[in-house]
Amino acid sequence: MTDVTHEFDHAAVLERCARGEHDALHQLYQQEGGALLGVVFRIVKDRGMAEDIVHDACLNIWQRAASFDPAKGSARTWIFSVARHLALNAIRYRDREINVDHSDPAQFEHDETFQHALRIEEAFDWQTGQRMDTCLQALETERRNCILHAYVDGLSHAEIAEHTGAPLGTVKAWIKRSLQRLRECMA
Template sequence: MPAPDDFDYDAALAACAQGQRQALAQIYARESRYLLGVALRIVRQRQHAEDVLHDAFVAIWQRATTFDAARGAGRGWIYSVVRNTALNWVRNNARDVPVDEETGAALEDEMAVQHHASTRDAGETRVDLGRLDGCLDRLEPGRRECIVLAYVDGCSHGEIAERTQTPLGTVKAWIQRGMRALRECMT
């Protein structure tokens, strides 16, 4: 994910929510090549990645009203939509797509989150989110940052290593150990 410029992603999403197609076109013009890269790393075939990107932009358009700037940055939300759309595509076509270790781990975590969310009511979910916040606070800053970049911003391990100026192997280990610590803390 390239460094952000002065473009206001939150305002563009608000404009999408109001039905302004030009706002979606601006997001597409600024981010599509990077978002295609995110999808391609996950689905591994360009044609499928292009389909994922299309579906993700349809979802961005349709769900722009659900974006809440208080919960995170608009740009991160956009990347999360693309990442989740790609992971859903892989999950639905798992027999046809060889996945690497990173994508496999992301799929497992995503399925665990979805299973957990489907078995909880809203009140229990809020309590768990509060516990998760406390568990994240217990992690050392480097591990916490890597997990947030991976699971909130949708960055790959390589992108995280580049952003944090940390060796790739260290990033992978921090995420793996951090996720293990979060699982233990949450149980």
């Protein structure tokens, strides 16, 4: 129990949370608080909002710890997915309130400013040494960028289109097909 950094047992901590041990949540926070805040901040891009979401995520993890099933996946993945989805919900619902309706592809496809030559440099230093790397590698750079802009930056289809200069319809199709190819590759 002396070295928690290398062998932190996320599943055991969730189990203790499920039993009502506050200390377990504190240990989890000490271990992953910075990483969770980093992931959430990257998505919501607002420090105060990011801390609110990590606060909510911790309470969510605490309340739902008993529902975590180690047979279905890793505890660390589950913990991060709770925080990520809170962040995604927060920005999607916020943007729906203050922004134009992003669901109208025509508006973007007919806008010539999006027809620029595509920037296709790598947008991310993305290699993590996991098996998924090989599958991402097999995608064209611009498609890989779309996937990572969505997953890491939390960008919507329209924001990715704006960011990369690709038409909205193309971005949507690229992401769909990339997901299909990634799944085949990982099968």
